[in-house]
Amino acid sequence: MKRLIPFLIRLLLGTVFVAAGALKALDPAAFANDVARYGMVPYPLVNLVALTLPWVELSAGALLVLGVWKRASALVIAGLNVVFLAAISVALVRGLEVCGCFGASVARKASPWSLVEDAVFLAAAAWLAWKSED
Amino acid sequence: MRRILCQALLIVVLGSAIGLVVNWFSPRRIPWLRPPKMKLAANDLISLEQATVLWKSGEAIFLDARPPTAYADGHIVGALSLPIESFDVFFPKVQPRLATDMMLVLYCDGEHCDDSHRLLLKLRALGYANTRVLVNGWTRWRSAKLPTVTGEQP
Numbered sequence: 001m002k003r004l005i006p007f008l009i010r011l012l013l014g015t016v017f018v019a020a021g022a023l024k025a026l027d028p029a030a031f032a033n034d035v036a037r038y039g040m041v042p043y044p045l046v047n048l049v050a051l052t053l054p055w056v057e058l059s060a061g062a063l064l065v066l067g068v069w070k071r072a073s074a075l076v077i078a079g080l081n082v083v084f085l086a087a088i089s090v091a092l093v094r095g096l097e098v099c100g101c102f103g104a105s106v107a108r109k110a111s112p113w114s115l116v117e118d119a120v121f122l123a124a125a126a127w128l129a130w131k132s133e134d
Numbered sequence: 135m136r137r138i139l140c141q142a143l144l145i146v147v148l149g150s151a152i153g154l155v156v157n158w159f160s161p162r163r164i165p166w167l168r169p170p171k172m173k174l175a176a177n178d179l180i181s182l183e184q185a186t187v188l189w190k191s192g193e194a195i196f197l198d199a200r201p202p203t204a205y206a207d208g209h210i211v212g213a214l215s216l217p218i219e220s221f222d223v224f225f226p227k228v229q230p231r232l233a234t235d236m237m238l239v240l241y242c243d244g245e246h247c248d249d250s251h252r253l254l255l256k257l258r259a260l261g262y263a264n265t266r267v268l269v270n271g272w273t274r275w276r277s278a279k280l281p282t283v284t285g286e287q288p
Binding site: 044046057059129 | 138152219243
């Protein structure tokens with residue numbers, strides 16, 4: 001039990017991030033539009049973020065699933081979630097119709113639920129980064 | 135702790151590098167730096183008021199430049215889907231309903247959305263001279279509580 005629960009959390013969190021990263025990576029142009037809509041990145045750098053961020057998500061998620069560099073990958077995922085929480089908060093305050101959370105193919109706009117979702121992911125990732133043994 | 139931070143940094147750097155390399159070989163490649171936003175002249179744009187008048191009188195055709203999923207989630211009543219990212223696939227479906235002398239109103243969503251601007255250039259090049267962009271059209275149309283509808287293109 002003591003080992004099973006962290007393992008399951010690792011598997012779930014990793015899978016979510018692999019999926020989220022892959023969906024964004026599949027359509028970089030659409031994801032770049034979403035990034036631009038948030039208006040948080042200097043305009044010329046929007047594409048650079050849209051090209052790299054999904055692959056960081058994907059890499060960290062995959063490592064977490066595989067159980068390689070568990071604490072470091074959980075730390076990266078926690079960091080990404082802090083960024084996502086900030087971005088979604090801004091979107092909600094400004095009333096933007098954007099999420100981009102799971103790529104543009106899953107059209108969904110940011111809602112307070114997205115914040116809850118990200119907060120749960122953040123808690124899980126932080127806990128893994130803290131507790132896992134390498 | 136230091137080792138973990140180094141590993142985390144490595145994940146970020148290597149992940150980013152993979153993303154840039156994959157993009158290099160991808161058929162869906164986009165430039166690393168986003169080209170500056172297109173500047174449109176005043177007569178390339180249409181105000182929400184003018185657009186509403188044209189919409190009510192049925193004098194203009196509205197074209198939705200956003201991705202098909204966004205169109206299905208909700209669009210201006212009567213608007214046709216012409217996503218800029220898949221222009222070549224969608225244009226043949228839309229073309230029979232257009233004429234080069236028609237007024238075409240293009241929209242996407244968000245102040246920063248470039249899709250309708252790019253669509254304008256494509257359509258102008260094809261001879262559709264009376265084409266205008268309704269900037270931030272979807273959001274403004276909805277804020278003004280003008281009629282919208284969901285569903286895919288018939």
